[in-house]
Amino acid sequence: MIFLIFKVKITGEKTWIFFEANGRPPEIDDPRVIWFVGNVEDQLPTVKIESGPKLIIFDLDVYEPTVFAWRFLCPYLHSGDLVYFDEAYDFDERRVITENVQKHFELETIGFTHTAIAFKLGRRIAINADDACNNLELPIC
Numbered sequence: 001m002i003f004l005i006f007k008v009k010i011t012g013e014k015t016w017i018f019f020e021a022n023g024r025p026p027e028i029d030d031p032r033v034i035w036f037v038g039n040v041e042d043q044l045p046t047v048k049i050e051s052g053p054k055l056i057i058f059d060l061d062v063y064e065p066t067v068f069a070w071r072f073l074c075p076y077l078h079s080g081d082l083v084y085f086d087e088a089y090d091f092d093e094r095r096v097i098t099e100n101v102q103k104h105f106e107l108e109t110i111g112f113t114h115t116a117i118a119f120k121l122g123r124r125i126a127i128n129a130d131d132a133c134n135n136l137e138l139p140i141c
């Protein structure tokens, strides 16, 4: 199992300084943990996606990087994989779920809190060529 962790350093007036470590990721002594520092749009395409069961945790909050990550990962996902959305009821992540995730797979809700939902992916649903996936130059999911 590989944990992929993305982190973006936000500059400007709205710099987030919580748990700030000068841009250095935590030193976690576990060979399964790999840090990819930077925007998910730049980093995710550099990741070697291995076959096998997957658990994907979406916690980017914002629509654009979340839909990018979903569209990128979608072709690699299979029935039985688990996907978790940490802000599933907020506008941005909910939009990715309603406009993409539930159009691409049958979903079984396996858990939820007042903010988050975890789905088990079921059968892949065929989509037509006009689907929003085509808006990005990524593999059509």
Ligand SMILES: C[S@@+](CC[C@H](N)C(=O)[O-])C[C@H]1O[C@@H](n2cnc3c(N)ncnc32)[C@H](O)[C@@H]1O
Binding pocket: 006, 007, 008, 009, 010, 038, 039, 040, 041, 059, 060, 061, 062, 065
């Ligand atoms: C709610 S925080 C979650 C962080 C982490 N999962 C945690 O629980 O501590 C959302 C994170 O998404 C990051 N983020 C937002 N847009 C991003 C992007 N385009 N690429 C990479 N990270 C991004 C933000 O910097 C922020 O750290």
